[in-house]
Amino acid sequence: MSNHEGEFYDTGWRPKNDVHRDEDGRPHDxxxxxxxxxxxxxxxxxxxMHELLVEKGVIxxxxxxxxxxxxxxxxxxNGAALVAKAWVAPEFKATLLAHPKQTIAEAGFVPEHNADIxxxxxxxxxxxxxxxxLCSCYPGRLLGPPPDWYKSLEYRSRAVRxxxxxxxxxxxxxxxxxxxxxxxxxxxxxxxxxxxxxPGTEGWSEDELANLVTRDSMIxxxxxxxxxxxxx
Amino acid sequence: xxxxxxxxxxxxxxxxxxxxxxxxxxVKARRGRVVEFIGAYLNSETRAHGGDGLPRxxxxxxxxxxxxxxxxxxxxxxxxxxxxxYEHWIEHDRGxxx
Numbered sequence: 001m002s003n004h005e006g007e008f009y010d011t012g013w014r015p016k017n018d019v020h021r022d023e024d025g026r027p028h029d030x031x032x033x034x035x036x037x038x039x040x041x042x043x044x045x046x047x048x049m050h051e052l053l054v055e056k057g058v059i060x061x062x063x064x065x066x067x068x069x070x071x072x073x074x075x076x077x078n079g080a081a082l083v084a085k086a087w088v089a090p091e092f093k094a095t096l097l098a099h100p101k102q103t104i105a106e107a108g109f110v111p112e113h114n115a116d117i118x119x120x121x122x123x124x125x126x127x128x129x130x131x132x133x134l135c136s137c138y139p140g141r142l143l144g145p146p147p148d149w150y151k152s153l154e155y156r157s158r159a160v161r162x163x164x165x166x167x168x169x170x171x172x173x174x175x176x177x178x179x180x181x182x183x184x185x186x187x188x189x190x191x192x193x194x195x196x197x198x199p200g201t202e203g204w205s206e207d208e209l210a211n212l213v214t215r216d217s218m219i220x221x222x223x224x225x226x227x228x229x230x231x232x
Numbered sequence: 233x234x235x236x237x238x239x240x241x242x243x244x245x246x247x248x249x250x251x252x253x254x255x256x257x258x259v260k261a262r263r264g265r266v267v268e269f270i271g272a273y274l275n276s277e278t279r280a281h282g283g284d285g286l287p288r289x290x291x292x293x294x295x296x297x298x299x300x301x302x303x304x305x306x307x308x309x310x311x312x313x314x315x316x317x318y319e320h321w322i323e324h325d326r327g328x329x330x
Contacts, residue, residue: 116271133256133258134254134256160258160301160313161301161302161305162307163311164307164308164311165307176307176308177308177310179308179310179311179312180298180307180308180311180312181295181311181312181313181314182311182312182313182314183313183314183315184256184313184314184315186254186276186315186316188273188274188276188291188316189270189316
């Protein structure tokens with residue numbers, strides 16, 4: 001029994017004209033996802049917006065550069081340290097899963113500032129894999145800037161359609177009875193994956209374990225490295 | 233009080249409002265199950281157009297079988313997509329079985 005019939009959310013927003021027109025006055029529609037071929041135009045628009053925001057005093061002239069630098073200083077190693085700690089300390093893992101934002105902050109890392117973070121644990125039965133089909137939402141405070149492939153139209157469209165094929169391209173062949181859960185991010189939440197701890201790592205220290213935790217394994221497209229891969 | 237709870241069978245509304253929205257096309261009109269109510273969030277559909285996003289809207293994590301989304305999906309019958317959806321995008325599924 002739905003009590004929402006006929007109550008579909010109406011923001012009150014309406015386009016100014018029924019016919020959309022582009023900057024040159026040409027009418028157009030929105031044919032769905034298209035390959036990005038106009039980065040030049042987008043870059044020009046971004047620059048123009050930046051100039052306007054600075055001119056109107058909304059942001060300072062160096063705010064954007066500083067933010068980019070701060071993000072660039074975040075490396076996947078932050079996430080890897082969390083994973084290694086979760087692997088060796090079950091009680092830490094439990095609180096990380098239950099209260100991610102608080103636990104990440106207490107462990108000395110900066111949680112996502114503008115979105116909630118959800119931590120998911122891969123097991124021998126379930127493999128989580130993260131995508132953002134609509135844009136490129138990513139736990140950048142733990143993993144650094146997202147790789148280009150994560151932002152690509154190809155990954156974003158294939159991830160929800162053929163995740164096993166993508167994992168296979170990243171070198172992970174999953175058994176059929178492992179359940180794949182592709183997690184499609186939105187603007188309010190970021191997902192962070194604890195990969196499965198590789199066999200043969202009993203007794204390893206957190207630092208040693210962290211070396212096995214790759215960025216891609218925390219996106220869920222691949223497994224953590226095996227001891228052999230590191231020693232090779 | 234959230235209108236849906238874990239385990240509820242739901243169908244995503246097949247709407248294409250002209251304003252910004254973050255319900256992707258591939259789940260529209262598809263049937264899934266509520267994994268959990270995850271809280272009330274600012275409404276990105278109004279924030280995108282200069283609003284403050286209030287009132288907050290309940291959001292649910294909903295799971296879909298891959299086989300429901302893609303008829304050609306044969307890799308495994310248990311594979312799924314999880315996605316978080318605002319309450320006004322889902323309705324109770326009164327389809328087959330009732």
